[in-house]
Amino acid sequence: MEKVDRELLKAVADLHDVPVGAYNIRKNSESAGRKSTENIQIITKEDKPGIDIRIAPGTRNESVHIPVLITESGISEMVYNDFFIGEGADVLIVAGCGIHNSGDQKSEHDGIHRFFVGKGAKVRYVEKHYGDGEGTGERVMNPTTEIVLEDDAVCEMETVQIKGVDSTVRVSRATLGKNAKLIMTERLMTHGKQIARSDMVVELNGEGSSAQIVSRSVGKDDSEQVFNPIAVGNGACRAHIQCDSIIMDRAKIRSIPEIAANHPEAQIVHEAAIGRINGDQLLKLCTLGLTEEEAEKEIIDGFLK
Amino acid sequence: MLELKDLKFDVDDGERKLGIIDGVNISFPEGKFIVITGPNGGGKSTLARLIMGIEKPTAGAILLDGEDISGKSVTERARAGLGYAFQQPPRFKGMTVRRLMNIASGKELSKDECCGFLSRVGLCSAEYINREVDQSLSGGEVKRIEIATLMARNPSIAIFDEPEAGIDLWSFSMLVETFKKMQKDSKGTVIIISHQERIMALADYVVVIADGKIAKQGTREEVLPTLMKEFSPSCCAMRGGEA
Incomplete structure (x- = not known):
């Protein structure tokens, strides 16, 4: 090799x-x-x-x-x-x-x-x-x-793209049967002029099915990111979408979590946040002897871990 | 030794200048346990932030072993031996307690070492070591971890900004024990900003700050008896955080 x-x-x-x-x-x-x-x-x-x-x-x-x-x-x-x-x-x-x-x-x-x-x-x-x-x-x-996912099936999916991919369009679709469980964790970092888009549709059809979708991203330089996860509850199910992004430099990030319920017992929650690195976090790590650059790297590494 | 020479910190509110710290002179006795106290809004926390470099003074000098460090960055001061525990510590998504402790100590701590620091602040360590320092921890837990990180760092001068703020009564008793032990064992200088009588009772030296000035300073025996008379009892009562 x-x-x-x-x-x-x-x-x-x-x-x-x-x-x-x-x-x-x-x-x-x-x-x-x-x-x-x-x-x-x-x-x-x-x-x-x-x-x-x-x-x-x-x-x-x-x-x-x-x-x-x-x-x-x-x-x-x-x-x-x-x-x-x-x-x-x-x-x-x-x-x-x-x-x-x-x-x-x-x-x-x-x-x-x-x-x-x-x-x-x-x-x-x-x-x-x-x-x-x-x-x-x-x-x-x-x-x-x-x-x-058939009845009682479990899928844990972890996707990571940290470095060096200029352009990505990710499309994910999932359907869940009775008591099926899906955990999707997406971690992404873009830099330079990279462009990344992630579209996701999760259909929770079965009773007792659940989905947890976590997206963590860091956008640097002039890069662009778009997230559009959609959770659709067609039965008595639970779903949680969480999109969390750190924005830096001149990056652009759009986060569009969408939830839909077609059943009265569907419980679906979404959260989305985009923000800079918190100044107190940097300060805290500087008081522990790290430089600002080291502190920033530490915060991003942890966030995307 | 840490010394403050005619230290001033003004803020401009657009109309006039406000003297938050107004000509403070202190020589912190080396290797001693010093409590800075005084009414809310008197400038105690600002003083701690000035020492650590989080705020820059308008005038005056901060001398560390004779060298003026007032132009130095937070990182440089940390590396020169200053440590600072936040009154409201930030949380970190994805960072484990163990990682934070390792950064603080500047080396990979063994599980036992890491647990040792945590149990000293009353956290059942095995449970906490791999937890993330994020929103899943309560305010009191984050606060205790903050104190443990400073112990792991073991700076020559440790500053604690109101360690009691945001901590429940039971945890507070534990904390008093922790500081008692620190007072006995620590070779470095410990500076604690506190309203708490039980913490003041541990002090070798007490500084009272009010309206940005030193109202009084001296040994515990000199200051505490008069303090109780001069200030209303409420200033020594259990309180929440101070901005």
């Missing part, structure tokens, strides 16, 4: 080498390694680029890593990955995309991830996006995520 690959793998999947368990590494639009296990089958799609990941019912304490690396300038790809998580399974899925663009052409990875989470299954999904490279070519990622 080359140095650039290792660095990208570490940034997007916390991996130092090939992972343990099932994995599929995609590099520059080609497969660069794959391993299925007894319970987790990774199969190449025949009709379009992408893979099916089939997790057998009852699979527990296993993980799947599916990192995507792009190190050539000028690559543009659209990938379809479908996850079928069997009843009662409990698994960790680590996805992520790293683009190292040292050329002057745009590199783009667009992915459509669909999750079919069976009855009583539990999945934790972590997705990190990262870009670097000294080239002037844009680094673009547009992830679409669709989640279907």
Whole structure:
């Protein structure tokens, strides 16, 4: 494995080498390694680029890593990955995309991830996006995520984009069955002239379903961010949307949380806040010996942790 | 040693200048436990903020071991050995108690060390160490963590701005014990701004500030008996915060 690959793998999947368990590494639009296990089958799609990941019912304490690396300038790809998580399974899925663009052409990875989470299954999904490279070519990622949670299924989804992606449009859709639970945490930092947009629609259909959506972001320099999470209660459900942003420099941030109830027992709450770093927080850390720059970094790191 | 020389702090309200601190001279005796007290609005908290560099004086000097530090930043003063516990400490989304304690002490504290500081302010430590210093903590908890961070920092001069403000009675008794221990063990200078008789009773030295001036200063034995007579008892009663 080359140095650039290792660095990208570490940034997007916390991996130092090939992972343990099932994995599929995609590099520059080609497969660069794959391993299925007894319970987790990774199969190449025949009709379009992408893979099916089939997790057998009852699979527990296993993980799947599916990192995507792009190190050539000028690559543009659209990938379809479908996850079928069997009843009662409990698994960790680590996805992520790293683009190292040292050329002057745009590199783009667009992915459509669909999750079919069976009855009583539990999945934790972590997705990190990262870009670097000294080239002037844009680094673009547009992830679409669709989640279907059957009765009693639980999905914890964590998406992180901290550095180096010039343009992102994230689209997430989820439907929840009876007693299903969705926890979505989105962390984003934009800098330079980056643009990020996140649209999310969560349909709470089943009785006793619940959703918690937390978005934390920091906008620096001349970057722009737009958040539009929507929670729709179609049954006796609970949902909470929280959008919290720190704005700096000349950044622009729009936060548009939307809640809708189509059932008298739907309880849905939203909160949204955008503000500068609190002066007292900086001051407090300065009284502990940090410089203002160190204090600012500490506050942002904690906020996005 | 920390000395204030003819320290002044004015604010301009648009029409006239108001002297918040009006020519204060104090030599804080080294290694002693000093309580600054006086009526609300008298300038006590402002004085503490001037010492820490949060406010800049209009005139006069702040000498630390003979060097005027009044032009120095908060960070520089912190690094020179000054510590300051906020009256209303800020909260931090995402920062754990442990991280804050580590920043304060300037090194990675072991779990035991970190817990040690927390139990000294009456927080059941195992429970708190990984909690975030955010809105999920009560005002009293944040306040006690604030005091624990200053203990972890262990500055040569520690300033506490009304540690009792926002703390319930039970926690306050615990706090008095904490300060008692500090008074006995601390080698550094401790300056506490307080209205509390039980904290004043620990003082080696008492400074009374009223209307931006020093009304009285001296040893506890010199000041306290007259203080009780001169000021109404209400100034020593249990109170909430002072702006």
